[in-house]
Amino acid sequence: MPSEELFYLPITELAKRIESKQVSPVDLTQLYLKRSEKYGPRLNAYARLTPEIALAQAQTAEKEIRRGHYRGPLHGIPYAAKDLLAVKGVPTTWGAKPYANQVFDYDATVIEHLNRAGAVLIGKASMIELAGGMNYRFASASLQGAAKNPWDTSCWTCGSSSGSGAIVAAGLAAFAIGTETWGSIICPSAFCGVSGLRPTYGRVSRYGAMALAPSMDKIGPMARSAEDCARIFAVLAGHDPKDHGTLLVDKAAFTYSPSMELKTRSLTVGWLTNAWKTMDPSVAKIADATEKILRKTFPSAHRVALPQGPWDDVGNVTMGIEGAASFRSLIQTGQVSELTDPLSQINGYVNEQLSGADYLQAQRIREILQKKMADLFDSFDVLATVSQPLPATPLDFNLETGLSFPDSLGAIGNLCGLPALSVPCGYTEKHLPVGLQFVARAGDDFGVILAARTYQSHTDWHRRHPKLA
Amino acid sequence: MPDKPAGAISRREFARRAAIVSAVASIAPAGAVSTELSSSAVQTPQPASQAPAPAAQSQLPPNMPKLSPESQAEADARFQSILAQYGNRFSEEQKTDLRRLCAAAQPPLDRLRAYPVQNADGTALYLKPLFEREKKPKPPAASKPAASKPAGAAAPATGTTAAKP
Numbered sequence: 293m294p295s296e297e298l299f300y301l302p303i304t305e306l307a308k309r310i311e312s313k314q315v316s317p318v319d320l321t322q323l324y325l326k327r328s329e330k331y332g333p334r335l336n337a338y339a340r341l342t343p344e345i346a347l348a349q350a351q352t353a354e355k356e357i358r359r360g361h362y363r364g365p366l367h368g369i370p371y372a373a374k375d376l377l378a379v380k381g382v383p384t385t386w387g388a389k390p391y392a393n394q395v396f397d398y399d400a401t402v403i404e405h406l407n408r409a410g411a412v413l414i415g416k417a418s419m420i421e422l423a424g425g426m427n428y429r430f431a432s433a434s435l436q437g438a439a440k441n442p443w444d445t446s447c448w449t450c451g452s453s454s455g456s457g458a459i460v461a462a463g464l465a466a467f468a469i470g471t472e473t474w475g476s477i478i479c480p481s482a483f484c485g486v487s488g489l490r491p492t493y494g495r496v497s498r499y500g501a502m503a504l505a506p507s508m509d510k511i512g513p514m515a516r517s518a519e520d521c522a523r524i525f526a527v528l529a530g531h532d533p534k535d536h537g538t539l540l541v542d543k544a545a546f547t548y549s550p551s552m553e554l555k556t557r558s559l560t561v562g563w564l565t566n567a568w569k570t571m572d573p574s575v576a577k578i579a580d581a582t583e584k585i586l587r588k589t590f591p592s593a594h595r596v597a598l599p600q601g602p603w604d605d606v607g608n609v610t611m612g613i614e615g616a617a618s619f620r621s622l623i624q625t626g627q628v629s630e631l632t633d634p635l636s637q638i639n640g641y642v643n644e645q646l647s648g649a650d651y652l653q654a655q656r657i658r659e660i661l662q663k664k665m666a667d668l669f670d671s672f673d674v675l676a677t678v679s680q681p682l683p684a685t686p687l688d689f690n691l692e693t694g695l696s697f698p699d700s701l702g703a704i705g706n707l708c709g710l711p712a713l714s715v716p717c718g719y720t721e722k723h724l725p726v727g728l729q730f731v732a733r734a735g736d737d738f739g740v741i742l743a744a745r746t747y748q749s750h751t752d753w754h755r756r757h758p759k760l761a
Numbered sequence: 762m763p764d765k766p767a768g769a770i771s772r773r774e775f776a777r778r779a780a781i782v783s784a785v786a787s788i789a790p791a792g793a794v795s796t797e798l799s800s801s802a803v804q805t806p807q808p809a810s811q812a813p814a815p816a817a818q819s820q821l822p823p824n825m826p827k828l829s830p831e832s833q834a835e836a837d838a839r840f841q842s843i844l845a846q847y848g849n850r851f852s853e854e855q856k857t858d859l860r861r862l863c864a865a866a867q868p869p870l871d872r873l874r875a876y877p878v879q880n881a882d883g884t885a886l887y888l889k890p891l892f893e894r895e896k897k898p899k900p901p902a903a904s905k906p907a908a909s910k911p912a913g914a915a916a917p918a919t920g921t922t923a924a925k926p
Contacts (some may be wrong), residue, residue, distance in 0.1 A: 507885075536889055602876055605869035612866075626850050638855050641847060642862045645839045650870055656878045658885040 299327060299463030300757045302516040303523055306466055307365040317368025321350035321412050324370040328415060328464040331760055335440045337458040339375035339385055341415040346370065349412040365523045367410035372459045372468040375416040376423060376502035379403055386502045387434045388421035389630045390622060400500025401532050402469060402511055409527045417468050418455030423476060425504040425615040426628060426636040429692040433633035438687045441483060442758040443724055447684035450479035456514050457484035462760055467515040467524055471501060473508045474607055474706045481514055481714040482679035482727025487754060488514040489521035492734050493709025494539040495546065497532030505614035508706050517754050518713055518744035522548040546737060559743055561586055562596035562672035567701045568681040578718035578726045579678045586676060589750050596672060598700055599664040607703035609646060609654040616643035635692060662708050669733040674743045677701060679714040679727030705731050713740040716753035822861035832867045839863040
């Protein structure tokens with residue numbers, strides 16, 4: 293029987309053991325599969341497991357490594373991909389009943405990149421239907437039902453990368469791939485106590501991924517540490533002619549190696565004073581403690597406020613109109629009625645009515661906002677605040693009323709395509725994780741990685757894991 | 762330019778409201794219009810004796826945001842437009858919820874429109890010319906002409922779809 297700790301080893305450590313042949317990729321895959329079969333259904337974490345693919349990939353990895361052909365830090369490492377990424381021949385449901393039998397005959401670019409790195413796909417992670425593109429009222433808005441938080445199964449994981457959060461937190465895979473249009477990597481990472489990177493818009497190809505709001509959609513890793521995220525991101529990032537939204541080669545690529553040590557540059561951190569209007573007292577207490585740690589860790593850290601403006605409204609209009617366009621046929625044919633959530637079934641009709649003039653007004657304000665943020669980043673390398681102002685919510689919580697508070701930083705970050713990284717920064721008295729997010733200038737993904745790595749080198753919140761029943 | 766008296770509307774605003782009323786009247790089923798309109802600029806004021814019965818009033822969704830008459834008219838028009846296009850799809854409960862959502866969508870739009878932008882302000886929308894796409898290689902000359910496939914022919918029965926996102 294393997295030690296529980298094996299399932300929570302970071303990629304950096306697993307990779308060392310695999311490269312030195314202390315751990316067999318086939319054994320590791322079988323262990324993670326067995327654990328996923330046991331706990332996956334209890335947490336509603338997977339859309340499906342892919343044992344045939346996983347074992348074939350693990351066997352290939354093992355043979356290659358035995359022959360001395362080691363591909364790098366993801367070689368032989370098991371992972372899960374959010375079920376909106378196309379995997380050839382495997383159902384890709386987008387978490388939604390109308391697409392329950394959808395099968396693509398090609399792989400998404402990120403899956404191709406992970407295949408090339410020798411990573412092992414053990415399953416498709418459950419998700420909120422259409423990644424929340426039609427909006428939703430309850431955590432149960434998913435083909436798989438509400439994803440349960442491994443820290444407290446009466447609580448939710450957040451969405452829309454719900455399964456990805458549960459899988460990483462429960463040690464069912466070494467990492468998972470999530471996506472974010474607005475909050476879908478940062479929030480599950482915070483609620484589940486894992487490290488999640490939302491890359492700069494355009495650094496990771498979305499080819500083969502479900503489109504929700506194409507001007508805001510991004511793909512990123514969820515893992516055990518900022519360093520793990522960096523290693524995965526280095527594999528995912530890059531220009532892709534198949535995704536017209538990707539940046540040019542020199543701007544999209546990301547290189548990461550152990551030689552990129554800490555203290556390569558000193559960071560000026562801005563602790564945000566107005567990111568949240570209100571904060572749950574349990575989170576506020578942790579936020580205060582976190583600010584103190586940041587001030588010690590980054591001596592130049594000081595307080596700063598975000599620019600004021602209708603950023604949430606710009607984000608809502610942009611996402612609403614683009615989402616309605618992405619799922620227009622679903623709305624017009626009435627198939628939205630097959631969605632699970634009562635709000636998902638009707639909200640698309642409202643978004644479909646929004647006007648082109650309002651969309652263009654939103655895009656003009658978006659450019660003004662980009663300039664304001666560029667000005668702010670002239671004085672700061674990274675901005676920081678808690679990732680969410682409250683801990684994981686109960687499974688039956690009404691999200692439309694209870695989780696619909698303004699999220700200026702989320703709106704700004706996703707409208708401007710800024711990179712963000714959420715890492716655990718404490719636990720409430722009920723043992724629920726709280727996340728700390730770092731946000732940097734577009735293109736400075738290394739900035740958020742460096743800030744989070746530095747923070748994690750002074751804390752051990754990211755090394756804690758839940759006890760599964 | 763002198764300030765307008767309170768409650769005055771511009772010619773443009775008058776035209777906008779008139780357009781909303783005429784559009785709703787022309788596309789909405791008569792029954793839907795007569796039963797679904799709320800107390801707004803679109804609705805003709807009724808004498809007290811003809812006011813909706815308490816039962817009808819109770820169908821108004823709770824927690825409706827307070828909107829200006831203009832914004833309420835727009836929210837109502839949005840609701841009517843949905844009913845006109847898709848009205849027979851919804852239960853009464855869904856219609857109530859839709860009306861609430863139509864109203865809830867209005868304050869963000871009002872704030873968005875109120876944000877000052879100048880003509881010179883750019884739009885975060887750019888065409889990215891397709892420079893880099895390589896030419897597809899020419900297919901090898903076929904030894905015999907391929908059978909033509911009728912438009913809309915069924916895909917092979919493999920159980921897969923090849924839809925690209």
